[in-house]
Amino acid sequence: MILSIIVAVSENGVIGKDNKLIWHLPADMKFFKEKTIGHFIITGRKNYESIPEKFRPLPDRTNIIITRQKNYHAAGTVIATSIPDALNFAKEFSNKEEVFIIGGAEIFNQVLPSCHRVYLTRIHEKFEGDVFFKDLPPEWKLTFSEKHSPDEKNKYPFTFETWEKK
Ligand SMILES: NC(=O)c1ccc[n+]([C@@H]2O[C@H](COP(=O)([O-])OP(=O)(O)OC[C@H]3O[C@@H](n4cnc5c(N)ncnc54)[C@H](OP(=O)(O)O)[C@@H]3O)[C@@H](O)[C@H]2O)c1
Numbered sequence: 145m146i147l148s149i150i151v152a153v154s155e156n157g158v159i160g161k162d163n164k165l166i167w168h169l170p171a172d173m174k175f176f177k178e179k180t181i182g183h184f185i186i187t188g189r190k191n192y193e194s195i196p197e198k199f200r201p202l203p204d205r206t207n208i209i210i211t212r213q214k215n216y217h218a219a220g221t222v223i224a225t226s227i228p229d230a231l232n233f234a235k236e237f238s239n240k241e242e243v244f245i246i247g248g249a250e251i252f253n254q255v256l257p258s259c260h261r262v263y264l265t266r267i268h269e270k271f272e273g274d275v276f277f278k279d280l281p282p283e284w285k286l287t288f289s290e291k292h293s294p295d296e297k298n299k300y301p302f303t304f305e306t307w308e309k310k
Contacts, residue, residue, distance in 0.1 A: 145235045146242045147258055150179060151277050152265040152302075158273030159249060163194045166273060171298045172265045179263060180205055180246065184238040186230045186255075189216065191248035208233060210251060227254055249275035256280075262307040269300045285310050 152172050153159055160166065181204050189211035192200065200218075201207035207221040208230045216223050224230035234243040245255050262280060288306035292298070 145231075145238070146260050147231070147245065147255070148242055148261040148263060149245045149252055149256065149259050150176060150263040151247060151252060152267060153277045154267045154269060154271045154273070156270045157276045157278065158271045159247070159277050160194070160275045161271070161273040163190055165194070166271045167267055167269070167300060169265075169267065169298050169300065169302060171292060172267075172302065175263075175265065175304060176246075180244050183240050183242060183244055184208060184234040185244045185246045186210065186224075186234065186251070187246050188248045188251040189213070191246065191251070192218065192221075194248075206234075206238070227251070231258070249277065252277055260309055262305075264305045264307060266303045266305060267300050268302060280307055283309055 151159060158166065184206040185202060186208045187210070189209055192207070192209045195202065201220045208224055209216070209218060209221050210224050210227060210230050212225060214225070222233060224233060245251060245259065262284065284307045286305060287308045289303055291303045292301065294301050
């Protein structure tokens with residue numbers, strides 16, 4: 145199993161505020177969809193609940209929610225009460241090699257040491273926020289980088305980066 149984080153980060157490391165995404169960047173949403181479609185995705189309970197109800201569970205993906213709550217239920221999803229449980233479920237039942245960790249900050253922090261790849265969209269703008277994604281430690285190498293200018297739909301310049309652990 146290849147375990148990949150997919151995350152969008154501002155210039156100052158912010159990834160969200162008040163349990164919401166801050167920016168609206170359709171190009172990044174399209175990238176996220178293209179990467180994750182058909183795959184198992186693993187999310188923290190807070191990040192899952194931050195997805196507007198009409199868009200969840202994210203379609204055409206197996207949504208695994210991590211929570212410590214014993215009786216948590218969300219229609220059409222798989223519930224795991226620990227990170228190892230979520231990873232074991234994905235390893236056993238996903239027919240795709242790559243499995244995605246889609247956030248939020250608490251889950252990213254705990255799972256990063258077990259991950260192989262990070263798809264990082266860098267938003268070239270500073271934002272105020274309350275959840276962060278730290279710079280990757282030195283064992284991580286940048287293997288792909290593609291910069292995009294703003295356009296009528298995407299207000300901020302951004303770069304799609306892929307990082308791999310060597
Ligand atoms: N920019 C991006 O790419 C991006 C991506 C994802 C999320 N976000 C943002 O991140 C924020 C949400 O992140 P967050 O850090 O607040 O929350 P989170 O990581 O989504 O969820 C935290 C919750 O996950 C459960 N959990 C965490 N560790 C666990 C463990 N070891 N075992 C069992 N359950 C565990 C707990 O749920 P219970 O409380 O139910 O027990 C905990 O409250 C939002 O603002 C969202 O918009 C941004």
